[in-house]
Amino acid sequence: MPKDQHEVVVMGTPHTSTSSxxxxxxxxxxxxxxxxxxxxxxxxxMNFCCLGFIAYAYSxxxxxxxxVGDMTGAQAFASTARCLNISCLILSVVMVILFITFFATRR
Incomplete structure (x- = not known):
């Protein structure tokens, strides 16, 4: 083929003006x-009545x-673990406050 003549082959989808x-x-x-x-x-x-251990098991x-990819099951177990952690934390703090109050007021 001479230098002046080149064949161009276009492959693929046809070119239209409204291609998206x-x-x-x-x-x-x-x-x-x-x-x-x-x-x-x-x-x-703060393992009040083993709630911390149970929360760890659910976590x-x-x-x-x-x-595994089961996000709904993971969310359900995480929600249970969160509730157990909150209750364990609150009960442990209340218990510590009660002990401090008991021993401070004791003669």
Whole structure:
């Protein structure tokens, strides 16, 4: 082929003036908390009636469900762990205040 003549082959979709493109954006899923650290703290330091240990068990179940991909199950276990952690924290603080009050008012 001489230098002056080149054949151009266009492959693909035909060019039209109203061509539209579609963009797909995949957003990463927002991670839900599983409260493992809070449960571990309550287990080690504020384990009122073993509520901290039970909360830790639910937190680990929540983390396992999250690893499997069951986000609704993970959220349910995390909610239970959060409620147990809150109750453990409140009951432990109340118990400490009662002990301090008892020993401070004792003659």
């Amino acid at each position: 493109t579609t963009t797909i954006i995949t957003m990463p899923e927002i991670s839900k908390p599983d409260y493992v650290v809070w449960s571990l703290f309550n287990t080690l330091f 680990v179940k929540s983390r396992d469900r999250k690893m």
